[in-house]
Amino acid sequence: MLIKLFLAVSLSLSVASCFAESDGNKSKSLIDPSQQKRLSTDSSQQKQAAQPNASTKSTDSQSPQNSNQENKPSMIDFCRKNPC
Amino acid sequence: MNTKILRNLAFTIFTCYVTIAVSETPHWSHDEQSTWWAIQDTTQNVPLNYPFGECGIGKHQSPVDLASATIIDSKSLNKLAALYDTDTAPVFFNSGHGIQVNTSEDYSGVLMIGEESFPLIQFHFHEPSEHVVGGKSFPAELHYVHINEDGRIIVLAVAVDIGEENPVFGTILDNIPHEEGGQNASSGIQINPAELLPADLDPANLDYYTVAGSLTTPPCSEGVQWYLLPKVITISAAQLVQLKDIYTNNARAPQNLNGRSLLSTQ
Incomplete structure (x- = not known):
């Protein structure tokens, strides 16, 4: 009887801890x-x-700006000096 | 001989002055954001004397209120992967408008959108958040800024809530110079930007919302594609106080959607 009770309590705790962990990770x-x-x-x-x-x-839709190659160094440099 | 030297010196000084005057953007602050469009650059002629005009007349401006937009989830969207590795020489930068980390010149971290690759140039924080949900802002917002070889800008945005302390954010706070324009390039600290992403998202296959928008700071250039993660990250209340000690209220107000919708992967 005691063994059955022990197993039931263990199972309940185990299930409860699983739910608690999955909530915590989200x-x-x-x-x-x-x-x-x-x-x-x-x-x-x-x-x-x-x-x-x-x-x-x-x-x-997704519509980014068309830019040319000349934008590359200036825009990267600009965004390193400014929040962008 | 002396005259020639003086003439050359005067020419050099003049050239330096003109270069600085032309290359520097006019001063702006978040306090006066409703009139960014009206800030004048007196070194330029009409219409270039209003370099931030797009902040006022643009129709695809950022940020926006996400709850106001219709969400379309039936389209097949590109796979989004944040392939950020560790940067061995990041530059901690106080931009004068916020705290920012510039990646090193040889940093190889990229954002993959489908088959396209967008190198990570910098990431920075706003307090409170710029994107809002139903008029409610989050305590802060993280922006990862990517620019590809064509000059196209992609920003990956993550909302920041109060919760568990964030060790990576703590490292950034501890190494940001407190003076405007200050740079800390020789901290010897290594940063992996991926460690700031929500822990329960797979960086190699991120769910997202996306919307066409703009830079949220002058010159408010449009053509920026925004990717917003559906999960938030946390910093502690003490870290928020520390952030506010450096910059506070550096967020642009939500802009009109003008018919734009959010595309969603979920």
Whole structure:
């Protein structure tokens, strides 16, 4: 009887510690799910990889500036001297 | 002979003055951010005499309120990998606007977006956060700034909350010069920027939100692509106080989305 009781308590503690550990390792989320305005559109219509170098401008796509090679040293130098 | 020397000396001084006047950006501060666009550069003619005009007229400005944006999670997005290794000679820099760590010239850490590689140039902190959620800011925000060979800028942003002490952030605080423009290039300290990323995210395959935006400081140039991590990191309350002792309120207010949406991997 005592052995059964001991095993039951051990199992409970073990399960509890597992849950505690998994919670502790998780970082807080940036945006709470209740604050997210999601738009799940038809994936077949929008199945297009978002490229960081996309040349077309779009309000919801990734559209970095087109720059030429001359920007390289000056922009790197600028961002080392300024927050950017 | 003396006249010639004096003439050469005068020419040299004049050339130095013009070079400095042209290359230096006009002074600005976060206190006057609502009028950054109106700051004049008196060394330039119209329209270049308003070097920060984009801060006022830009339509894709950063930061933004993330809760105001529609999140699109149905698109297939590029894989994002922060392949940061240890920098053996980082430069701790007080930019006059915040605390910053410049990577060394031969640093090889990169952000991979799909197959494209963007070298990490520097990372810096804002207090409080610049991106907000439903009008609420986080205590601070970390920005990793990457620039590729084409001059394209990618910023990886991580919100900072109060919690457990952060040893890497502590090292940065302890080595940042307190005088504006001060640089500490010979600390002998090694930093791995990856150690500042959220511990429960895989650096080789990061989930993210992304939005087109701008630099959050003058000249507010657009064409910057922002990647925002969905998890936060922590620093202790004491570390936040230490950060505020050096810089406080160095965050730009949220800007109008103007129709932009957030793309999300999750």
